[in-house]
Amino acid sequence: MKARQNPWLVLATLCLGFFMILLDTTIVNIAVPDMSASLDASLDQILWIINAYVLVYAVLLISAGRLGDIFGPKQLFIMGLAVFTLASAACGFANSPSQLIVARIVQGVGGALLTPQTLSVITVIFPPEKRGAAFGVWGAVAGVATAAGPTLGGYLVTNWGWEWVFFVNVPVGVLTIALAVFVMPNLKLNRRHRLDWGGTVLATAGLFLVTYGLIEGEPHHWGxxxxxxxxxxxxxxxxxxxAIFFWHQYLIRDKEPLVPFSLFADRNFSLMNWVSGAIAFGMLGLFLPLVIFLQSVLGLSALQAGLAVAPVSLVSMVIAPFAGRITDRDRLGGKWLLVAGLTLWATGMGIVVWLAHVDSGQWSLLPGLLVAGVGLGLTFAPLQTIAMRDVPPRYAGAASGLINTSRQLGGVIGSAAVGALLQAQLATKLRVAAEANAQAVPPExxxxxxxxFSDASTGSLHVGAGQSGVSLPPGLPDQARQAITAAAEQTFHEGFTNAMKVTLILPLVVLAVAAVSCLLVMRPTRPEPTKQPAEPATTPA
Known part of the structure; x- marks a missing residue:
């Protein structure tokens, strides 16, 4: 079967693999309290379990996009699926935080190999007048996968344990590999490519150092x-x-660098890279503290917490395909749709932060989540259409790698920055709450x-469900233990809630700036062709 005869079947296969990869950027968040208790992992270690995957995923995306141009997107898609599936099994069998972090790193390698091939193939096999609808489906998958992670993860954790947020990838991975072998076309681009190894090393080292510093800053007192x-x-x-990486890329701009600077001559492509990163910054930055709040403060189970945030994914899943079709018909290419989506996304999550209190119920946050879901559903299709509209097919892999890299870098920096700010806020808020509640503790x-509690934020803080933030010393009299446990629980709930509300101002500001920056998007200067097939032509495997 040729891809051009049924591109929607190819899209379905791409989206299945892409869904699984993106799901792992958020599904782990809902398992944080369970993993913290089961593996005796501190908040510092939990941040590495989350960010090890996203960091490796982000820094390899550009290189993986170029490898897809060299060896073909089908080969890289299948290879990435295989690596990711095997690493997922290793994650489920891990019995210590260190083992889980290593397996998550390998997962990130597999995810990076796969992801750029999705946008590259979509850009080639769909004609321009249908790309908006295709990107709408792709965007719906991206939005649902990221937002549905807590819901699906909550179901798995509640019924089978945290290991199953990884084991679930194995059968899905095997099925997707089989589909890819028979369904995906073997696309050949009309140009030979090479990989910039120097740029790969520089980008990887630079991003690792920045992320490491953000995650480890508070535990080391920024010293x-x-x-x-x-x-x-x-x-x-x-x-x-x-900085050296970008200078190196500029020097070899005529020798096919990892980052083709010619792409950034297009203002819309440059803006959408920033906006893509800002959306991911806001999404991962907001969800990490929120799922801890729902379970460790409100006392919800993993499933209840997942259901509490499910409206975001459900609403965005319904809205995204319609947004894609509207984008195809919009003479401005979806500019105002994107502005409205980002504004609603930021507004909705702002309402969530405002409604979050120590005594909130499971559905107290629903109004904000519904508004956020509508906004999220409006963003993905216009963003991808605006970004990829004028990209030459021969640069589809590099452009896809860049836009995905921007999104994942936004996610890893957002998660690390929000985690660092949360730890810094906890250092203050927990001490204030502890001093206020100390009168309930025996004087001695x-x-x-x-x-x-003053030392709890320096890496030793435990946020498992039912925990009070710190471990009590052994040998306490029963009466004293009961009094201290009650006071510790109240302290942790008050301190964490107050710290979270201040911390989440950061991702909300980033989203608001992204919405304003979309006003700079340029309208199409000429109508897109409606009958000419996409280039380049595919060749049989």
Whole structure:
């Protein structure tokens, strides 16, 4: 079967693999309390379990997009699926935080190999007048996968345990590999490509240093980390290496760099890279503290917490295909649809933050989540259409890698930055709450009680469901233990809620700036062809 005869079947196969990859950027969040308790993992280790996958995924996307141009998107898609499926099984069998982090790194490699091939293939096999609808479906999958992670993860964790948020990938991965072998065309681009290994090393090293510094900053008090090396020095080194990377890319601009600068001559493509990163920054930055709040503060089970945020994915899934069709008919290419979507997304999550209190119920956050879901559903199709509209097919892989890289970098930086800010806020808010609740603790334990919460944010804080944030010392009298446990629980609930509300201002500001920046999107200068087939032509495998 040729792809041009049934591109929608190819799209379905691509979306199945893409759904599984993106699901793992958020499905793990809902399992955080369960993993923290089961693996005895601190908040610092939990941040690495989440970010190890997204970091490796992000830094390899550009290289993987180029590899797809070299060896063909079908080959890289299948290879990525195989690596990701095997790594998912290894994650489920991990019995320590370190083992899980290593397996998550391998998962990230598989996800990076697969993802750029999806947009590359869609750009080639669909004619311009149908790409908006195709990107609408793709966008719906992206939105639903990211937002549905907590819901599906909550069901799996509640019924089978945290391991099954990884084991569920195995049968889906095997099925998708089989479909890809028989359904996907073997696309050949009319040009030979090479991989910029120097750029790959520089981008990987720079992004790792920046992310490491953000995650480890608060546990090391933003001071020494290795001998005389400090956290600011690590972050500064990462920024310097990234600057060298872009300088290197500019020097080899005529020799096919990882980042083709000619793509950024298009203002819309440049803007959409920023907006894509901002959306991911807001999404992962908002959901990480929220799922901890729902379980560790409100006491919901993983399934209840997942259902509480399900309206975001359900509404966005319904809205996204309609947004794709509207984008196809819009003379401005979806500009105002994107502005409206980002505004509603930020507004909805702002309502969620406003409604979050220690005594909130499971459905108290519903009004904000519904508004956020509508906004999220309106963003993906116009974003991809605006970004990829004028990209030459021979650069489809590189452009796809860049737009996905921007999204994932936004996610990893958002998760790391929000995690760092949350830890910094907890250092203040927990101490304030501990001092306020210390009167309920026997006098001889009050100083130790306050001191325990003062040190809790430096990596030793535990956020498992039913935990009070810190571990009580052994040997306490029963009466004292009961009093301290009650006071500790109240302290953690108050401190975490107050810290979360301040922390989430950051992703909301990023989303608001992204909405305003979309006003700079340029309208199409000429109508797109309606009958000419997409280039380049496919060749049989």
């Amino acid at each position: 020494d980390v290795w001998g005389p090396v400090t956290i600011p020095m690590v972050i500064g080194a990462g920024v310097l290496v990234l 334990f009050r100083d130790r009680f306050v001191a325990g």
